[in-house]
Amino acid sequence: MSDVSITFDRVTKAFGAFRAVDEVSFALPRGALVTLLGPSGCGKTTTLRLVAGLELPTGGRIEIEGKDVTALAAAERKIAMVFQSYALFPHMNVLENVSYGLLVNGARKASAESEALAMLKTLGLDGLGQRLPSELSGGQQQRVAVARALVLRPKVLLFDEPLSNLDARLRRRVREDIRDLQKKLDLSVVYVTHDQQEALAVSDLVCVMRAGKIAQMGTPNALYEDPADAFIADFMGEANVIQGEVLGPNRIALGGIALDTVMRAHPPGAAQIAVRPESILLQPEGSPGLPGRIQRAAFLGQTREYEIQTPAGELFVVTPAASPAFAPGDAVSCAMQRVIPLRPAA
Amino acid sequence: MGALTLGRAALIGAAIGLLLAPWHGLENGALAAWPRGEASPLLALLLDGSRWWLWPVAALLAAVAPALLRGRAPGLLMMVAGAGIVAWIFLMGHAIGLNGLAWKGLAPLLGAPPPQPSLGWGALMVLAGGVALFSAGLAARGSFGADAFVSFLVCGSAFLLILFVFVPLVTILSAAIYEGDRFAPDALAARLTAPEAWSLACVTTHAGCGVVWNTLLLATLTGVISTLLGLGFALLAVRGNVRGAVAFRAMTILPLITPPFVVSLALIVLFGRTGIVTGFLWENFDIPRSRWIYGLPGVLLAQVLAQAPVAFMLLDGALRAISPSLEEAASTMGARRFKVFRSVTWPLLKPALAAAFLLGFVESLADFGNPLVLGGDFDVLSTRIFFAIAGARHDPGRAAALALLLLALTFGAFAFQAWWLGKRRYTTVTGKGDSGLPAPLPKGLKLGCSLVVWPWMAFTAVVYGIILVGGFVRDIGRGDMTFTWRHFLTGFEVEWHNGVDFRGSAWDSLFTTIEVAAIAAPLTAGLGILLAWLIARQSFKGRGTLEFMTMLSFAIPGTVVGVSYVMAFNVPPVELTGTALILIICFVFRNLPVGVRGGLAALAQIDKSLDEASATMGGGALSTLRRVVLPLLRPAIVASLAFSFVHAMTAVSAVIFLVSAQHNLATVYIVGRVEAGEMALAIAYSTVLIVIMLVVVLGIEKLVGRAQIGRRAATPTTMHAGA
Structure with a gap:
């Protein structure tokens, strides 16, 4: 069996003149959790719906586990999806919701119910079978939606912003639960989110989309450390993007001042340089680095945030709370521990 | 459902229709001769050579059969075969009619074929098969998300809508443009501009004005007066701080469950030449008896009695929707009560006022029962159309032209409404939490409203009181109030010897009415909900057209529908007049838009x-x-069921053209009693209808409506934690 779960081959979905998904190609590995990440309107949800069969492409070819499903309706694709709103049927109780998919696929009522009960137990929902969805908490509803999808043993499980209806505390626990479950059952998962932290936390692979195209795809680490362009650098966590010059390996000039740093290979010459706020080390005036003056300072408990005026422009810096504090007006020196010279955006 | 499954089902259906079911005639009696004579299936007719021109139907079916039987679903072939079968049957049905060849131009090709009567069950099955084949073909080629079930629903409903909404309209147009058998656009022009329609004689002389002017005058007055009355009621109910609000709301049910002309009966009893009030005025004040109620005043009064509660319902909702905080904002800025009303409340009410007016206007245009009963010499378009068909001078061309005029007025009103509502939007833009107290009415306004509203309430009560009492007293028209069962006995006597014997004169029409309404209601609700689902949830090319065709029949006045059905379905290939089926079809397609709208609203x-x-x-x-x-x-299904049942029981305008001696309807029977002067019997029968409708509507709600709240209604739903 092939180890590719989903293949897109130059898939396009146009709504009139607007191309929501524009000649996208990729091959997602089996048993991996892949997130589709991007700002709203970038085509990530449309891509997910194309996988699900809720939209049919206007061009290109889609395969799931080696089978061409381009023209297949959602009902025939052997996928399952957890919706943003959960889409639990309000007129059915939890047990009926979870056994629904088995029943419409021709299972007998008794066997469907016993399978559904087993799945409810796996997800820690035992005893709630007779409740109506409206009688459950948000977290429970979410788990019922997952149970309803998993009970069908889908080839691919799709999540459409599954955490957006949960409060902040619950979000973290649920995303860990999803990750554990995915690993335990070795599921192929496609997961849509607009939250880069969430994407970094759960994914094997992140696929960043922009304007209907894939901007970059890679492991969370690669995207963070080695972004293809300024868009990715800024979208994957915060970054100061400043104009500078690459002088040689691990040597750059910012605001006319030559600095030593750590960086990926880049040909010498003028370039945009991205610097993560946490890779700038603040030291008292006089230390090696880019001189600057504190404009604004804020204490956030775990970290401190600064805005610093430098010859290279304004920099945003985050330091651990344990590091020495500076006050607005203080003169400091900014050492660039690590920078990312950017290739020009395609 | 896959295309292959549907294709095979279509093949089987069409084959049964072709080989077994009688090709001609939907009448039950003819079945006795099966499979010979009048009840022969098409196969027999083809083999004995009497329908040789239908061989292509069999050929097309045979062309797709092998592929389907071998498990393939050839898209293009199925589409061509399906469309071909349907088109060919109708083409030949029109070309060769009851008198042999109807399209004389085809004589060189067809010779002198034998007469071809109307299509029957066999043809119906083959046609259904054709439509299904076509849909399966479409689905096989990837339309409708490759779902043959959706494809079939869309194509099937489009076929039905074309046959029963669109074709009748086209027929009426062609009837207006033909003089006998001659194509005569000049005749149409003459009919459309005839003085009968447009004369302004009444302005200068005592002669009557053109019927278009009459209609417009009546509709405008009805619209304005009922809107103003409705506004008065709404202001008092929502802002007036009066106890009567509950009674107002109860009143709004009345027009829904009353056959439209019943109010006219009560008005005649009150104000007719021998009416109660007339008599009282004559005896006590020497005011001479007159026939003033027959004409514009009477019809107007009856229509306003029916429309004012509807206007109230609309304006009541609109007034509640105006957020009190807007008015509070105005008053904090220093506006006084009357200023607040004039500068905030009134402008926000404008769209609802326009809607109420237009609804009254359109309902008045379409109203047929009241002008028929109370019109006297004051003719409106709907009655004039009726008499052009059913009167002494049968003139379908004239009826068709008048129907076109009425249609134009109605469409004009709807187009105006769409344009007007599209132009300005007074949605109240609000965030959350509309608290605040609605501003009380200015004193003068409240007094003015009260002076109009309470007498009108009393008048309404008297009118409906007459209907309630009239059936139970000897002769309410002459003030003889002795209690009697006589009228009910005349209509609804039952005798027992050797079983039940329904001797009363009204039983036949009542049974037909209930039967027709009971068959039409579920069909209407079912088709309406299906269409709503297709329109709201499926995306396919032509969805807008489908929606338009569904809503079209809403805008066509009943009289026009009646005339067009008579013209379209009186001769083969689809001959339905005189059957109960045409009544059912008429009700289904007339009430369909309401079902669709309800479904759309619920689906949203x-x-x-x-x-x-x-x-x-x-x-x-x-x-x-x-x-x-x-x-x-x-809930939407229940509402739609109740609505279509009630409308099927109360409708008169369209079906008065379609009833027959064998299949008469209650409303038409009542109109007949009124014309014969049997007022008390008419009132008694109306009471029975109202009671039946109440029982059925409440019953439907109890049976179906409650179940929806469900088995867990008792469990408190308090656990909304999280999220």
Whole structure:
């Protein structure tokens, strides 16, 4: 069996003149959790719906586990999806919701119910079978939606912003639960989110989309450390993007001042340089680095945030709370521990 | 459902229609001769050579059969065969009629074929098969998300809508443009501009004005007066701080369950030449008896009695929707009560006022019962159309032209409404939490409203009181108030010897009415909900057209529908006049838009992701519809059922053209009693109708409506934690 779960081959979905998904190609590995990440309107949800069969492409070819499903309706694709709103049927109780998919696929009522009960137990929902969805908490509803999808043993499980209806505390626990479950059952998962932290936390692979195209795809680490362009650098966590010059390996000039740093290979010459706020080390005036003056300072408990005026422009810096504090007006020196010279955006 | 499954089902259906079912005639009696004579299936007719021109139908069917039987679904072939079968049957049905060849131009090709009567069950099955084949072909070629079930629903409903909404309209147009058998656009022009319609004689002389002016005058007055009355009621109910609000709301049910002309009966009893009030005025004040009620005043009064509660309902809703905080904002800025009303409340009410006016206007245009009973010499378009068909001078061309005029007025009103509402939007833009107290009415306004509203309430009560009492007293028209069962006995006497014997004169029409209404209601509700689902949830080319065709029949006045059905379905290939079937079809397609609208509104409340969730779990369109959508739509289905049942029981305008001696309807029978002067019997029968409708509507609600709240209604739903 092939180890590719989903293949897109130059898939396009146009709504009139607007191309929501524009000649996208990729091959997602089996048993991996892949997130589709991007700002709203970038085509990530449309891509997910194309996988699900809720939209049919206007061009290109889609395969799931080696089978061409381009023209297949959602009902025939052997996928399952957890919706943003959960889409639990309000007129059915939890047990009926979870056994629904088995029943419409021709299972007998008794066997469907016993399978559904087993799945409810796996997800820690035992005893709630007779409740109506409206009688459950948000977290429970979410788990019922997952149970309803998993009970069908889908080839691919799709999540459409599954955490957006949960409060902040619950979000973290649920995303860990999803990750554990995915690993335990070795599921192929496609997961849509607009939250880069969430994407970094759960994914094997992140696929960043922009304007209907894939901007970059890679492991969370690669995207963070080695972004293809300024868009990715800024979208994957915060970054100061400043104009500078690459002088040689691990040597750059910012605001006319030559600095030593750590960086990926880049040909010498003028370039945009991205610097993560946490890779700038603040030291008292006089230390090696880019001189600057504190404009604004804020204490956030775990970290401190600064805005610093430098010859290279304004920099945003985050330091651990344990590091020495500076006050607005203080003169400091900014050492660039690590920078990312950017290739020009395609 | 896959294209192959549908294709095979279509093949089987069409084959049975072709080989076994009688090709001609829908009448039950003819079945006795099967499979010979009048009840022969097409196969027999083809073999004995009497329908040789229908061989292509069999040939097309044979062309797709091999592929389907071998398990392939050839898209293009199925489409061509399906469309070909349907087109050919209708083409030949029109070309060769009851008198042999109807399209004389085809004589060189067809010779002198024998007469061809109307299509029957066999033809129906083959046609259904043709439509299904066509849909399967479309689905096989990837339309409708490759779902043959959806494809079939869309094509099937489009076929029905074309046949029963669009074709009658075209027929009426062609009837207006033909003089006998001669194509005569000049005749149409003459009919459309005839002085009968447009004369302004009444302005200068005592002669009557043109019927178009009469209609417009009546409709405008009805619209204005009922809107103003409705506004008065709404202001008092919402802002007036009066106790009567409950009574106002109860009053709004009355016009829904009253046959439209029943109010006229009460008015005659009150104000006719021998009426109660007339008599009282004559005896006490020497005011001479006159026939003033027959004409514009009477019809207007009757229409306003029916429309004012509807206007109230609309304006009541609109007035409640105006957020009190807007008025409070105005008053904090220093506006006094009357200023607040004039500068804030009134402008926000304008769209609702326009809607109420237009509804009254359109209803008045379409009203037929009241002008028929009370019109006297004051003719409006709807009655004039009726007499052009049913009167001494049968002139279908003239009826058709008048119907076109009425249609133009109605469409004009709807177009105006669409334009007007599109132009300005007074949605109150609000965030959350509309608290605040509605501003009380300015004193003068409240007094003015009260002075109009309470007498009108009293008048309404008297009118409906007459209907309530009239059936039970000897002769309410002459003030003889002795209690009697006589009228009910005349209508509804039952005798027992050797079983039940329904001797009363009204039983036949009552049974037909209930039967027709009971068959039409579920069909209307079912088709309406299906169409709503297709329109709201499926995306396909031509969806807008389908929606337009559904809503079209809403805008066509009943009289026009009646005339067009008589003209379209009186001769083969589709001959339905005189059957109960045409009554059912008429009701289904007339009431369909309300079912569709109800369904659309309900579907808008149901998140689309529920459908999609079902689809991702392997539920096809059919299972999704059955297990998810329909259970959630239950309230809309109940409403639609109740509405179509009640409307089928109370309608008169369209069906008065379509009833026959064998299949008479209650309303038409009552109109007949009125014309014969049997007022008390008419009132008694109306009372029976009202009671039946109440029982059925409440019964439907009890049976179906309650179940929806469900088995867990008792459990408190307090656990909304999280999220």
